[in-house]
Amino acid sequence: MIEQELAAKQAIKELVFRYCRAIDRRDFEVLATLYAEDSLDEHGDLFSGSGEDFVKWVPSILATMHATSHQVMNHLIALDPDNPDYAEGEVYIQAYHLMDGEGGERIHLIGGGRYLDKYTRRAGCWQFSHRKIVGDYELVLPVHKSGSLSLVDGQQRGQDPSMEFFRLI
Numbered sequence: 001m002i003e004q005e006l007a008a009k010q011a012i013k014e015l016v017f018r019y020c021r022a023i024d025r026r027d028f029e030v031l032a033t034l035y036a037e038d039s040l041d042e043h044g045d046l047f048s049g050s051g052e053d054f055v056k057w058v059p060s061i062l063a064t065m066h067a068t069s070h071q072v073m074n075h076l077i078a079l080d081p082d083n084p085d086y087a088e089g090e091v092y093i094q095a096y097h098l099m100d101g102e103g104g105e106r107i108h109l110i111g112g113g114r115y116l117d118k119y120t121r122r123a124g125c126w127q128f129s130h131r132k133i134v135g136d137y138e139l140v141l142p143v144h145k146s147g148s149l150s151l152v153d154g155q156q157r158g159q160d161p162s163m164e165f166f167r168l169i
Helices: 004-023 028-034 051-062 150-154 163-164
Strands: 037-044 047-050 065-079 085-102 106-122 125-142
Touching: 004 028, 004 065, 004 085, 004 106, 004 125, 028 037, 028 051, 037 051, 047 051, 051 065, 085 125
Parallel strands: 037 125
Antiparallel strands: 037 047, 065 085, 085 106, 106 125
16 A cells, blocks of 8 residues: 555656656647646636646747746645545745846746645546646846856757657656
């Protein structure tokens, strides 16, 4: 029983990791596989709708950003003892965005918050059934001209060195 619980929790953590990677690498084909057919996504004031519509919408918002980097930290997962195909999780996140500010200047936007998730297992795979983002803080900083940031080089799907480097991921 413990082995099954640990396996389920690890699979859910990997679901969240794949979400971050898909967003940061602009891999919308993978992103679409992470949401259950009848899922919901609530991304604050930016978006609220089905998981399918979120996957269709997110390229437009990411197109306004030069780079993103999502990191997940604390991840509390509760498995439903009465339904082995349902779980809930709270994931602490910090998301970095390199983008243009309102005046056209380049800025760093760093947001911290939590994903409130409901997960479902279908055909043996864990997916998001409902994802809600809660923002806890936001930090906006100017980009100094003397600084360099190579993060932009790895963002677009097919151009990221990891796409050719890995065989298994």
